[in-house]
Amino acid sequence: MVSRRNRRKPTAAGLALVTVVTLSACGGDDATDGGAGGDPEAFTVLTANENATLEAQLTALAENQCKAENEALPMEHQKTAQADTVQKVTLLASQDSLPAHFIAGTAMVRPDGDLGAAGKVVDYEELLTEAGAWDNILPAAASTVEHIYGGMVSLPYQYNLEGIWYNKAIFAEVGLSEPQTFDQLLAAGEELLAAGHQPFAQAGAAGWPLTRIIGMYIFRNVGPDAMEKIRDGEASLTDPEYLAGAEALQQMAESGFFGEGFISLEPDAATAAFLSGRAAMKYDGTWALSNINDEEQNQIGLENVGFMPFPDVEGGAGSVDQWPANAGAAMAANPDTAGPKVTAWLECIAENYGEQALSDAGVLSGFRVNGEVTDIPETTKLVQEKIAEIDETVAWFEALFDAKSNSLASTNVTLLTTGQMTPEQYMTELQASIDAAR
Amino acid sequence: MNRVFGDRKTILILLLPTLAIYVLFKVVPVAWSLGLSFFEGNTLRGFEFVGFDNFTTFFSDGAALQSLRVSVMFAILATIGQVTFGYLLALLYVFVLRKGSAFLRTAVFFPMVLPTVAVALLFRSFVSVGDTQGPVNEIINAAGGESVEFMASTSGTMAVALAMTLWSSMGFYAVLLYTGLLDIPDEVIESGRLDGASGLRLVRHIIIPLSLPILLSSIIFSLNATLKVFDSLLALNNGGPGTSTAPLTLYMYRTAFEYAEYGYGSTIALVLTLLCLVFTLTVFRSSRQRVED
Numbered sequence: 001m002v003s004r005r006n007r008r009k010p011t012a013a014g015l016a017l018v019t020v021v022t023l024s025a026c027g028g029d030d031a032t033d034g035g036a037g038g039d040p041e042a043f044t045v046l047t048a049n050e051n052a053t054l055e056a057q058l059t060a061l062a063e064n065q066c067k068a069e070n071e072a073l074p075m076e077h078q079k080t081a082q083a084d085t086v087q088k089v090t091l092l093a094s095q096d097s098l099p100a101h102f103i104a105g106t107a108m109v110r111p112d113g114d115l116g117a118a119g120k121v122v123d124y125e126e127l128l129t130e131a132g133a134w135d136n137i138l139p140a141a142a143s144t145v146e147h148i149y150g151g152m153v154s155l156p157y158q159y160n161l162e163g164i165w166y167n168k169a170i171f172a173e174v175g176l177s178e179p180q181t182f183d184q185l186l187a188a189g190e191e192l193l194a195a196g197h198q199p200f201a202q203a204g205a206a207g208w209p210l211t212r213i214i215g216m217y218i219f220r221n222v223g224p225d226a227m228e229k230i231r232d233g234e235a236s237l238t239d240p241e242y243l244a245g246a247e248a249l250q251q252m253a254e255s256g257f258f259g260e261g262f263i264s265l266e267p268d269a270a271t272a273a274f275l276s277g278r279a280a281m282k283y284d285g286t287w288a289l290s291n292i293n294d295e296e297q298n299q300i301g302l303e304n305v306g307f308m309p310f311p312d313v314e315g316g317a318g319s320v321d322q323w324p325a326n327a328g329a330a331m332a333a334n335p336d337t338a339g340p341k342v343t344a345w346l347e348c349i350a351e352n353y354g355e356q357a358l359s360d361a362g363v364l365s366g367f368r369v370n371g372e373v374t375d376i377p378e379t380t381k382l383v384q385e386k387i388a389e390i391d392e393t394v395a396w397f398e399a400l401f402d403a404k405s406n407s408l409a410s411t412n413v414t415l416l417t418t419g420q421m422t423p424e425q426y427m428t429e430l431q432a433s434i435d436a437a438r
Numbered sequence: 439m440n441r442v443f444g445d446r447k448t449i450l451i452l453l454l455p456t457l458a459i460y461v462l463f464k465v466v467p468v469a470w471s472l473g474l475s476f477f478e479g480n481t482l483r484g485f486e487f488v489g490f491d492n493f494t495t496f497f498s499d500g501a502a503l504q505s506l507r508v509s510v511m512f513a514i515l516a517t518i519g520q521v522t523f524g525y526l527l528a529l530l531y532v533f534v535l536r537k538g539s540a541f542l543r544t545a546v547f548f549p550m551v552l553p554t555v556a557v558a559l560l561f562r563s564f565v566s567v568g569d570t571q572g573p574v575n576e577i578i579n580a581a582g583g584e585s586v587e588f589m590a591s592t593s594g595t596m597a598v599a600l601a602m603t604l605w606s607s608m609g610f611y612a613v614l615l616y617t618g619l620l621d622i623p624d625e626v627i628e629s630g631r632l633d634g635a636s637g638l639r640l641v642r643h644i645i646i647p648l649s650l651p652i653l654l655s656s657i658i659f660s661l662n663a664t665l666k667v668f669d670s671l672l673a674l675n676n677g678g679p680g681t682s683t684a685p686l687t688l689y690m691y692r693t694a695f696e697y698a699e700y701g702y703g704s705t706i707a708l709v710l711t712l713l714c715l716v717f718t719l720t721v722f723r724s725s726r727q728r729v730e731d
Contacts, residue, residue, distance in 0.1 A: 094481035118482060260585060269569065
């Protein structure tokens with residue numbers, strides 16, 4: 001027995017040594033410098049499975065407007081599940097195998113994120129300015145990208161506003177006009193309930209359709225820099241003016257505004273509830289336009305769809321003119337493969353994507369539309385007009401959070417809306433997670 | 439034959455390929471993961487040696503401890519349910535249905551072959567409320583009760599998860615225990631009957647003691663499987679509401695792959711391994727004591 005034990009010791013020690021040596025070898029492979037590299041063999045583009053539009057529109061560009069670029073450097077598509085993005089991109093980056101153009105996690109591409117700190121993302125402003133194509137990026141979109149990602153490290157394939165979609169027919173039936181303040185919104189909700197209508201269709205299963213309401217209340221109450229103050233440690237989510245956001249959401253849920261079973265409601269089902277007239281309102285982004293403009297899905301009629309900003313909070317420092325905006329998931333470029341052919345591709349995308357996506361899919365992007373597009377649906381026009389009026393935008397509740405706090409905000413919101421967590425508990429736990437990540 | 443297997447060189451030649459594969463794909467990753475738990479970072483950021491920091495973090499991390507509680511509670515409740523119902527079914531097969539049990543055995547075993555995610559989605563739709571109300575709430579409504587939103591509460595989600603686990607796996611344990619019961623010699627049961635033991639007394643004094651080894655194996659099987667529960671709780675309610683039904687495996691997955699903290703993720707994996715080991719040893723120990731008694 002003794003001799004057996006003795007024999008085992010060196011084996012275990014050897015294994016441990018091998019592990020530590022290989023791990024330290026791994027640890028030594030640190031950040032590589034950015035900067036323009038040589039062209040790859042193909043223009044590989046990694047996109048999310050969930051975003052079929054982007055692949056389809058890029059393929060259309062490759063066949064038409066960017067045919068020359070595609071012949072010089074053929075485009076190849078790679079796909080990933082959106083939920084696996086961080087894992088996949090981390091692995092690819094650590095093996096120096098990043099595609100030329102790729103989807104990435106929000107926190108990864110920021111200057112202090114894993115990719116940003118390692119210099120593995122291209123600064124599009126620099127690249128496109130040198131190529132003479134920078135004026136194809138709308139200033140509002142550029143400002144949104146810089147605000148959210150801390151630099152121009154993503155191309156704005158979408159430019160989304162968020163607000164409240166409402167059913168004009170139901171509003172007319174109940175005698176309501178667009179609520180101007182949050183109190184009026186609550187009153188409108190009560191009237192809708194009394195008239196037998198469900199006020200909101202919010203997909204609780206996804207989490208964010210509920211946390212967005214907390215965030216918007218806070219932006220209206222505290223002002224557009226509300227969440228920067230949290231990031232910079234100048235304010236705490238447990239301060240009364242922030243706490244009021246969680247209280248507002250809980251109040252809406254407890255009043256029955258979201259209907260029965262909203263906790264397990266999936267996004268598609270929530271959209272269907274609004275578009276079939278089962279709910280009077282829906283807080284959502286303008287990405288919902290593709291559903292709204294689809295005659296098969298939209299049973300209430302295009303003419304009955306209205307779009308309004310999240311209302312003011314009385315006495316608050318924010319205003320309805322500050323629309324929440326985003327530019328879709330981060331689409332970064334790999335500096336190691338950003339040679340002349342890849343640059344030509346990105347230049348062609350910047351010049352043509354705006355027109356292509358709008359005319360073919362009715363998608364509003366952050367690229368300038370270089371050409372005339374006719375047959376735009378009324379709702380898309382409405383949103384275009386709103387975008388044109390905007391001077392100042394805000395992000396969303398979790399935009400500046402680390403990955404863990406982001407996830408916590410979404411998962412715990414169910415407990416908040418069902419009263420299993422008080423607003424104080426919700427905000428305290430979230431603030432603790434933000435503090436722990438600093 | 440004896441000469442061939444008596445030769446150490448032959449044994450070595452025969453064993454080496456298997457052993458090499460085993461070491462490469464089992465021992466190395468396990469040791470690698472063990473080593474990783476002393477580091478912090480990921481493959482992109484690089485790894486930094488942090489000593490026992492990840493372990494101290496684990497025991498002061500509220501979310502990790504909550505997940506640990508969920509895993510242990512789920513494992514204990516699911517094991518009690520699976521083994522009890524499995525044993526009752528096995529007794530039913532052997533002593534009541536006898537040779538006519540084949541159809542029922544197959545029917546009860548069948549859910550075992552279904553993918554867990556599909557089963558979770560099925561149960562989720564059973565208990566759903568609102569526009570797509572499921573049959574469970576229809577029955578509650580028909581009986582005059584108000585709809586219950588199972589997925590909105592921890593106890594509701596846990597109850598559905600346990601019901602789901604029982605439905606899909608008790609057939610497996612029933613078959614496992616059935617084979618154990620078949621091994622009990624008929625003469626022993628017969629002589630027990632002649633001595634006046636029948637019904638519950640026969641089960642308690644003859645059947646259970648004689649099927650104890652297979653019963654203990656089932657408990658160990660079940661504990662190890664349910665401690666590592668992942669897909670069913672993820673697909674059922676994403677570990678919610680909140681993170682109140684997120685087991686340790688889900689927390690480990692999120693830590694490593696969503697938050698890109700591979701070192702801490704490995705620490706959680708190690709805790710889970712130790713937990714399985716402790717549970718298995720406890721069951722073994724108690725069984726040995728029983729046998730000695």
